[in-house]
Amino acid sequence: MTETADAVVVGGGVNGVSIAYALAARGVRRVVLCEKAALASGASGYSSALVRMHYTNEWDARLAFASFPVFRSWTEIMGGPSVFTHTGFVNVVAPPYAEALRRNVEMLRAIGIDTVALSPADLHDLQPFANVEDLGAAAWEPASGYADPAATVEGFRRRAQDLGAEVRQWTGVTRILRRESRVLGVETVAGRIDAGAVVVAAGAWAPRLCREIGLDIPARVKGLDTVQVTRPAALTDPHMIFIDNVQGSYFRPESGIRTIVGVPCQEWDLDPDGPAVLAPGAAAVGAQILTHRIPALEGATLARGYRAFDCYSRDRHAILGRVDGIDGLYLATAFSGSGFKIAPAVGVCMAELILDGRAKTVDIEPFSLRRFAEGRSPEGPYPYAQRRDHAVPD
Ligand SMILES: Cc1cc2nc3c(=O)[nH]c(=O)nc-3n(C[C@H](O)[C@H](O)[C@H](O)COP(=O)(O)OP(=O)(O)OC[C@H]3O[C@@H](n4cnc5c(N)ncnc54)[C@H](O)[C@@H]3O)c2cc1C
Incomplete structure (x- = not known):
């Protein structure tokens, strides 16, 4: 037919x-x-579904900026229950990239995005539990957060x-x-x-x-590994979302007491219909990333981990x-x-x-x-x- x-x-x-x-x-x-x-x-x-607008190029930033109101005002625009959790977001870079970050923040502000460049000390004031010693600068988006995918x-x-x-x-x-x-x-x-x-x-x-x-x-098809931990009693309050360019990773709070961390995965040309198996050692690498940036997460316990696939262009x-x-x-x-x-x-x-x-x-x-x-x-x-x-x- x-x-x-x-x-x-x-x-x-x-x-x-x-x-x-x-x-x-x-x-x-x-x-x-x-x-x-x-x-x-x-x-x-x-998806970890970070809803942020920091990019190092204008075009992705414009797409993210045009999309943001839909997530933030989901009920008014799309109907149904909200899908968005507000946390605030920072993109952190090492000292050699501090000037690049400030230039990118200028470009993003010119688009209309609510973002400012912070010094490591400013970031420490906002997130006192964060280790800022190896940072050069941070771009802060106070209104950003994550969605329920x-x-x-x-x-x-x-x-x-x-x-x-x-x-x-x-x-x-x-x-x-x-x-x-x-x-x-x-x-x-x-x-x-x-x-x-x-x-x-x-x-x-x-x-x-x-x-x-x-x-x-x-x-080409690449694997993406994700680990979720339960935060220890010392850090039950949600932290902001971090994209951590120093460590090549990101992490965000999940449903109150958990934190999701993206674990770098260098596995390419996978079959998306094949087995989705987390790389050996992913949980340990995830723990290292988290405790380096937030030492109080040392007491976190593993909740779960998973692999997924996405398509990466050249x-x-x-x-x-x-x-x-x-x-x-x-x-x-x-x-x-x-x-x-x-x-x-x-x-x-x-x-x-x-x-x-x-x-x-x-x-x-x-x-x-x-x-x-x-x-x-x-x-x-x-x-x-x-x-x-x-x-x-x-
Ligand atoms: C672990 C992880 C974390 C991520 N974190 C973020 C993040 O924080 N923020 C962000 O912006 N992005 C993030 N991403 C990326 C983002 O989630 C993806 O880029 C996005 O979801 C891709 O959406 P899509 O609709 O293009 O593809 P998909 O969600 O992959 O959907 C494609 C669909 O097509 C179907 N399909 C395939 N072939 C056929 C066929 N022949 N006929 C019919 N159906 C078919 C599949 O079954 C699938 O459901 C993350 C991705 C992963 C995996």
Whole structure:
């Protein structure tokens, strides 16, 4: 049986459901989202879901800034219970990057983001339990926090369906259909859907799906390891969220008495359908990161750990936009470990691109697939030290 849709979205992670919602909100009548398993079963369901705006490039920062009000005022904008927990956020760097951080804070403030540069002593006043000895500066966002990732996906699904979109779980897309330079639709496990627009928001599975139609995207699958600890009695109050560029990691409070820490993981080209096994020693590395920055966490106890996968592009920025040479095919993928907080704006921008020919809310051209052929990257002029686990192997 062949059905017809105006647009098919492949993938039910936070970006897929946000795109489906945005298309339906713009009045597109037949939007079908196909998810091969349950919604949020990819990176989105495991995301640490930091909602902050500090970036070393203007374009990601603009997407995060445009998305932030949706998280902060979720109930008013999306309906349903709040998904956002306010904690405050700091991005900390070593002394050689202090000037770069101040320049980035100026760039972010010019966008309208509420952030200031702090000295290590200022940060110590805010978080007296933090070790600031090896820090050069910190960028503070007083209003930032984190989201509940599954509840966010569910909220977008609910609104998309309220507006008439169809969300089909357990409906894998087996093939994108194209004839020469035009997309025709998709083949799914439940039959064919003809559509004028197909959006690939398939996370870590996107490179494989694209390769099958001869489209090689410069992106690879990487593991991400996360450890959760229960904080000791000495530190039961939540701390702020830290992105710790000195240690190449981040940590944030979770549900009152726990802390989540990202453990650097240098495992690439993994099969996202394969076993998701935490690296041996991840718990010990996580503990080291936490106790270095907050010595009082020495008494923390391990709660759990898990591995997930995300798709990383060659320059570690998302790939967003149309595919030159295949009319009607769009990509929203390769979010490179950073695609949760920007999902609300990604949805709106992709809908604008599909319906108006150009994204207006934020210019997403810097994220286009063609940038790789043209030797461009969204990265700004003041990057920090590259994280060890971000060095893409040859
Ligand atoms: C541990 C971890 C921590 C993170 N922390 C943060 C953070 O703090 N802040 C932040 O902004 N980002 C963070 N990220 C990154 C962010 O979560 C991801 O970039 C984002 O969730 C990707 O969303 P997505 O919708 O593009 O992909 P996914 O959530 O991976 O969804 C893709 C979906 O597509 C489906 N699919 C695949 N192939 C097919 C097919 N052929 N047919 C139908 N369906 C298909 C999959 O089943 C999956 O559900 C983190 C990621 C991880 C793993």
